[in-house]
Amino acid sequence: MDPLQLLTAARLAVVAGKGGVGKTTVTAVIARAAADRGLRVLVVELDGKPTISRLLSVDDHEQRPRVPVLSLTPQDALQEYLDGHGLARVARRLVSSGVIDVVATAAPGIDDIVVLGKLKQLERSGEWDLIVVDGPAAGHAITMLMAPAGMLDAVRSGPVRIQAGDVADMLADPARSQVVLVTLPETTPVNEMVEAAYALEERVGVQLGPVVVNGVDIGEPLAVDEAAAGSSLRAAAEFRNSRRALHRGEVQRLDQQLALPQLHLPQLETAIDAEAIRRLAAPWVTP
Numbered sequence: 001m002d003p004l005q006l007l008t009a010a011r012l013a014v015v016a017g018k019g020g021v022g023k024t025t026v027t028a029v030i031a032r033a034a035a036d037r038g039l040r041v042l043v044v045e046l047d048g049k050p051t052i053s054r055l056l057s058v059d060d061h062e063q064r065p066r067v068p069v070l071s072l073t074p075q076d077a078l079q080e081y082l083d084g085h086g087l088a089r090v091a092r093r094l095v096s097s098g099v100i101d102v103v104a105t106a107a108p109g110i111d112d113i114v115v116l117g118k119l120k121q122l123e124r125s126g127e128w129d130l131i132v133v134d135g136p137a138a139g140h141a142i143t144m145l146m147a148p149a150g151m152l153d154a155v156r157s158g159p160v161r162i163q164a165g166d167v168a169d170m171l172a173d174p175a176r177s178q179v180v181l182v183t184l185p186e187t188t189p190v191n192e193m194v195e196a197a198y199a200l201e202e203r204v205g206v207q208l209g210p211v212v213v214n215g216v217d218i219g220e221p222l223a224v225d226e227a228a229a230g231s232s233l234r235a236a237a238e239f240r241n242s243r244r245a246l247h248r249g250e251v252q253r254l255d256q257q258l259a260l261p262q263l264h265l266p267q268l269e270t271a272i273d274a275e276a277i278r279r280l281a282a283p284w285v286t287p
Helices: 003-007 023-036 051-055 074-084 088-097 099-106 110-125 138-154 159-172 187-204 232-257 274-285
Strands: 012-017 041-045 069-071 130-134 177-183 211-216 262-266
Touching: 003 023, 003 262, 003 274, 012 023, 012 110, 012 138, 012 187, 023 041, 023 051, 023 130, 023 177, 023 211, 023 262, 023 274, 041 110, 051 274, 074 110, 110 130, 110 138, 110 159, 138 159, 138 177, 138 187, 177 187, 187 232, 211 232, 232 262, 262 274
Parallel strands: 012 130, 012 177, 041 069, 041 130, 177 211, 211 262
Antiparallel strands: none
16 A cells, blocks of 8 residues: 555645644645655645644754645635735725624634635645645534535525535545544544544545554564563563553554544654654655
């Protein structure tokens, strides 16, 4: 199995998962692996944090992103949408007065629609072989991806309905978009990811790509009996064996509950930086 072939089956990959499972790390690994294989890659981050640029830098000393990173907020997307419809002066006034936030609140789903609309524009441009989105937490991801259907039910005509329809078409096309869910090999994250997967399939209808299990520690049992009883070395070995058994069991349970390919990223004992991303991505570049 070629992991990168699965991850690049669609031009747009939205990476989603419960907070704390390493969603941004997985986004960076996918982007780095695809770029190292020669694909034209764009990363879009939605939470306004600069972490992804740091992880994709050439090295720890040079903070230039290895691949382009676009920071996208609902406010930016809505302003660009209004600019594109000849309302640039109105958009600037709305932003400066804070009214643009009121508009997003008063029209539920409009902020998600304009963000998805921008992603659709990038996907349609043909400029990128792969667009990787560091998406929201799984619960918000479901809400965001359901926004087009909700807007189509609520709005009968006009540019917003057209935008919602175009986005819905993109999400329904497995060649154009897919969702990559991320979890840890632990009970609660696995349970929540399985629930999110079924919700996305049943309520959104979007294609699910392979699931990425992050931070996996699977290996042969350590020889506990070789360490002295009561020693710190023996305690460490017992803990490691216990963790490996837990991870192995959760990976197997996930395989039984969800009929999707699994990709595993190993647990690292070092901080997640640009060099760690390079190491994690390397097996996906040359499977």
